Amino acid sequence: MKRIKPAFILGITLLLTGCLYPEDRLAKNQVPNEVQLQTVQEAVVQFQEASDGLLPIKTRHSDTPIFQKYPVDFEKLREYNLMGRAPGNSFEEGGKYQYVIIHPETEPTVKVIDLRMAAELRKMNTLIEIYRNEHIYPPFGKQVAEGIYRLNHESLGLETEPYVESPYSGQPLPIVLNVQGEIFIDYSRDLYQALQKFEHEYEYGDDIRYILAENYPFVPAYSLPYTIQDGEPVFMEPQS
Template sequence: MNTHHKKITLLLTIMLTILLSGCMYPGDEKAVRENPYADQVETVQKAVNSYQESNDGLLPIKTKDLETDRYIKYPIEFSKIVPAYTEKIPSNAYESGGIFQYILIDVDENPTVKLVDLRTAERIRELHLRRQINGNLPFKESVGENVYEIDYKKMGFEAPLMIDSPYSNAQLPIIVSGDGNFYVDYSIDLNRILSEQKPEVKPGDDIRFLLEEESLVVPAYSLPYTVNEQNEPVFMANIPGK
C-alpha cells in the first residue's frame, strides 16, 4: 500500500471512529442520567450519615413547605454535602442533568436515601396545566372510594398519559381523586408483589412500603393503598371527595 492510500485509510479510520463515538455517546450519556445506580445512592447515604453526625442530628435537606406526598417532602440539599462530605453530585441527579430527585424517607427513625423519578412529576404537571386551560376535569368510572379514571378525550388528549413503572415493564395509569389532584396508580405492581411474594400485610396497613423495599425509586405522587379481605390492593378510605 503506497503512502497516499495509507493516508486515506488512516483518515477513513479516524472518521469512522469519530462517527461511532458520536453515535454511542448520546446513548451512554442517557443511560448515566436515567439509571438509579445503587453505588451513587450508597455514596450519598454515607455523606448524609456523616453530615448528620457532624451537625447534631440535622439533615442536609431543603427547607420546603409541608407536602401531602411524603415521598417528595424531604429533598436532599447537595450544597450541604458537596464537596465537604462527598466529591460531587451524582450524574443521575436532577442537579446534574439527570432524571432523579434525591430524597430522604423515614427521617425520624432511619433517614434513608431514595430516588424520585421526575418524569412522573412532569406527567402530573402536564395534566394540571391542561386542567387549568380547560377549566374543568371530566371524571370517568370510579376505581375506588373518591378515586376515578380520567376522561382524557374531554381534556383534549388523543390517548391516556401513562407512566413507565420503575418496578416492572408495566405502563401505569394516572388517576384523579375527588378533589381534583392527580396520582399514579401503582396497583399493577402492588398486585404482582402480593401474589408472588405473599407478604404479611393486613387491611389498614399502607402497603406502599412493599414498593420502597423493592427499589431505590419510591412510589411518588401516589395515594395510600391497603389490602382488602381478598388480599388485593385497594385505595385507603377517606380520600378527599368532590
C-alpha cells in the same frame, strides 16, 4: 465546620463526577444503581453523625406528600466536605432523578424519584386547567374507588387514556383524579406484583406503598395512600 475523612471524600468525588469513565458511561446517562445510592447513603449517615442527628434535607411544607417531603440537600453535604457534587443523574446536575430520604426519624434511607413522571403529570395538569376554564367540574371518568376517578380522556381531546411509565416494571400506569381534581399515579399494578413477590406482614390500614420504596431504588411518588384488602392493594378511604 467539621471535616470528615478526606479519603472518603475523594472517592465520592471521583465516583459521582464520572471522571473515571468516558462520556457515554457517565452516571447521568445511567439508571440509579446500588453504587450511587450507597455513596449518597454513606454521605447522609456521616452528615447525621457530624451534625448531632440532623439530616441534609431541603425544607418542605408540612403537607408535602411523604415520598417527596425529604429531598437530599447536596449543598449541605458539600458544606461538610462530604461530597464534591451531586450525582450526575440527579436533578441538581440536570439529570432525571431526585434523591430523597425515607424513614427520616427511624432509619434514614436514600431513594430516588423518577422526575420523568412529574413531567408527564405537568402536561396533563395543563390540559385539565384548560378544561376547567370552561367547565365547572374536573374531567371525571370511571369511578375506581370512593372519591377516586379515572380521567375522561375524550373530554381532554385525547384519543387514548393517558398513562405514565412505571419505574418498577416499565408497564403503563393510569392517572387518577380525586374529588378536588388533583391528579395522581395509580400504582395498583406494581403494588399487586410486589405483594406477590416480597414477604410482608401488611394488614388492612397499613400504607403498603413502602413495599415498593423498600425493595426498589425508587419511591412511588405522586401517589395516593394504599392499603391491603383480601390480599390485594386498594386505595385507602379518605379521612374525614
